[in-house]
Amino acid sequence: xxxxxxxxxxxxxxxxxxxxxxxxxxxxxxxxLFWYVQYPNRGLQFLLKYITGDNLVKGSYGFEAEFNKxxxxxxxxxxxxxxxxxxxxxxxxxxxxxxxxxxxxxxRLKVLA
Amino acid sequence: GAVVSQHPSWVICKSGTxxxxxxxxxxxxxxxxxxxxxxPKQSLMLMATSNEGSKATYEQGxxxxxFLINHASLTxxxxxxxxxxxxxxxxxxxxxxxxxxxxxxxxxxRLTVT
Numbered sequence: 456x457x458x459x460x461x462x463x464x465x466x467x468x469x470x471x472x473x474x475x476x477x478x479x480x481x482x483x484x485x486x487x488l489f490w491y492v493q494y495p496n497r498g499l500q501f502l503l504k505y506i507t508g509d510n511l512v513k514g515s516y517g518f519e520a521e522f523n524k525x526x527x528x529x530x531x532x533x534x535x536x537x538x539x540x541x542x543x544x545x546x547x548x549x550x551x552x553x554x555x556x557x558x559x560x561x562x563r564l565k566v567l568a
Numbered sequence: 569g570a571v572v573s574q575h576p577s578w579v580i581c582k583s584g585t586x587x588x589x590x591x592x593x594x595x596x597x598x599x600x601x602x603x604x605x606x607x608p609k610q611s612l613m614l615m616a617t618s619n620e621g622s623k624a625t626y627e628q629g630x631x632x633x634x635f636l637i638n639h640a641s642l643t644x645x646x647x648x649x650x651x652x653x654x655x656x657x658x659x660x661x662x663x664x665x666x667x668x669x670x671x672x673x674x675x676x677x678r679l680t681v682t
Binding site: 489491496497498499500501504545554555556557558559560561 | 572574600602610611612614617659661663665670671672673674675676678
């Protein structure tokens with residue numbers, strides 16, 4: 456069965472510091488991996504995806520993610536956090552052969568001024 | 569990027585009544601759309617896959633007679649919560665895949681059943 460794990464319910468980071476939000480996955484075959492951000496009472500906004508190619512994927516708002524096949528991880532990173540980055544972040548994997556997504560449980564990022 | 573809209577954004581209904589939520593792809597066609605449910609501070613739970621011109625596919629444990637899905641056109645899917653009860657109160661989100669493999673999500677509909 457395919458699954459996604461986000462081991463941290465919440466991550467706190469000081470403004471200007473680098474941030475990492477962790478995600479590990481379990482899939483059969485090649486993984487299609489995604490990161491989304493959700494602000495309160497809003498839908499999800501696409502940040503970035505890994506399908507194939509370079510392991511370092513750059514996305515929206517200065518975010519990037521590193522695909523690590525040996526560690527089955529796809530951690531989200533940003534070199535310098537902003538207070539406005541505070542939100543709920545979801546990692547997701549696409550089920551092979553479908554457009555269905557499996558979401559992680561989400562990580563709440565809090566950037567402190 | 570592609571845009572998916574939902575209507576209404578917020579609805580309050582009385583217990584026992586039905587409420588319809590619309591999901592539209594505004595600038596692309598979507599033969600498939602997805603409906604999710606999100607409880608406070610929790611992840612998204614896939615409820616069903618909406619297929620244009622055919623029956624929806626429901627995830628295990630989701631009552632298809634309670635959550636009626638109709639995908640009548642390539643840009644519109646509707647979710648009708650029938651005989652709503654307070655436990656159906658939730659945030660409902662739809663999504664549609666566009667070229668490039670990623671899903672585009674609607675802004676969500678908050679349903680409150682009193």
